[in-house]
Amino acid sequence: MMYDNGLAELLECDGFPDDKDIESCKRKLLEVFSEVQVNSMVEAVLESREKDKESNINEIDEEQDQSLEPNVNEGKESAASSVTSKIALAIVCILVVVVVNMVVRLNIKMANDLKQNTVSESEYDDNQIVGCIVHAGEYTYINQNGVVIETSTNEIYDDVLCIYGVHVESVQTGYKLNTEDATVLNDILTVLQLINKYDMQFDRVRYEFGFVLYRNGIRIIMGNIDGFEFKLRHLGAILSELEGKKGNLDMSQYNESNCNVIFKVNKEE
Incomplete structure (x- = not known):
């Protein structure tokens, strides 16, 4: 789906996403979700990327303190783990947004049904004989x-x-x-x-x-x-x-x- 690709762009791009990447993601998401939902989802992903960035910096500092020799295998495992985490996060974000969207639609439907019932029953509320x-x-x-x-x-x-x-x-x-x-x-x-x-x-x-x-x-x-x-x-x-x-x-x-x-x-x- 288009919004899957949009999230993937933010999660898998090299470095921190720039404004162009963010706007491209939003356009794809807006084809399915409301603006409020899109903004919330993008903010959650960007926040996650920011935390990953800080975590990676801390890990690099620790590795440099321990040894100056690169470990190729550990680097590959770390990269694979990072991609897996990003994919998992993307799936979770999509599921959360879909569930929220379903709940919002259900609430709207329930509100409309209640309004219709109230209108149809309102004429029976008054038992005063005229x-x-x-x-x-x-x-x-x-x-x-x-x-x-x-x-x-x-x-x-x-x-x-x-x-x-x-x-x-x-x-x-x-x-x-x-x-x-x-x-x-x-x-x-x-x-x-x-x-x-x-x-x-x-x-x-x-x-x-x-x-x-x-x-x-x-x-x-x-x-x-x-x-x-x-x-x-x-x-x-x-x-x-x-x-x-x-x-x-x-x-x-x-x-x-x-x-x-x-x-x-x-x-x-």
């Missing part, structure tokens, strides 16, 4: 993400706002409510959030290709989700003027440029 979808005689209680928390054939919580008229495909506790149109569920969750934001009370809500709110005998036609918050923000003041009356309040066309509303009193009144 609304109830009534369909086919069944009450389905959902959290702020539309996940089903509880189901019943009877109304369990009288303080939870109920929404009627939603076409439900399937219901499974712990999973997001499956509606015929996914955008409808998102709009319902937005409406529930806004009602809670402005701390308003309603008897019930019906979805009829738009939202209709019911409160104290008044049927409030809000229309679709567009401009819903603006209408809701002004609805309190309008209802205070209609206190004690019953009828239909049409706010479907109510917006910043058209602040007119239509209220029709029930005939029985």
Whole structure:
């Protein structure tokens, strides 16, 4: 492999490696490993070469003190031992880097898996009920993400706002409510959030290709989700003027440029 050759160049070159040898080694190693890993590995090899250099100097000094006559056989054995040590060191360095690389990749994979699991499970962490979808005689209680928390054939919580008229495909506790149109569920969750934001009370809500709110005998036609918050923000003041009356309040066309509303009193009144 290229990075094998790169390490070999540093370990087997005559004398201490120069800058050219070091850069050549790094280029080959970078084809496989990261820059941080390459720098660590090269530093380890250079440090080893520096120690070998010091050791060789000490050995030479000792040999000169003992005898001035060269021993050819000992020199060959020493050279062979040095090459063997360098090869062994190269193999160890390669193995260490490979293992470190595998551990880093494994840690990254585990972190990504944990992140994915956290994201996928986050919508199940909140068991606070924000609304109830009534369909086919069944009450389905959902959290702020539309996940089903509880189901019943009877109304369990009288303080939870109920929404009627939603076409439900399937219901499974712990999973997001499956509606015929996914955008409808998102709009319902937005409406529930806004009602809670402005701390308003309603008897019930019906979805009829738009939202209709019911409160104290008044049927409030809000229309679709567009401009819903603006209408809701002004609805309190309008209802205070209609206190004690019953009828239909049409706010479907109510917006910043058209602040007119239509209220029709029930005939029985």
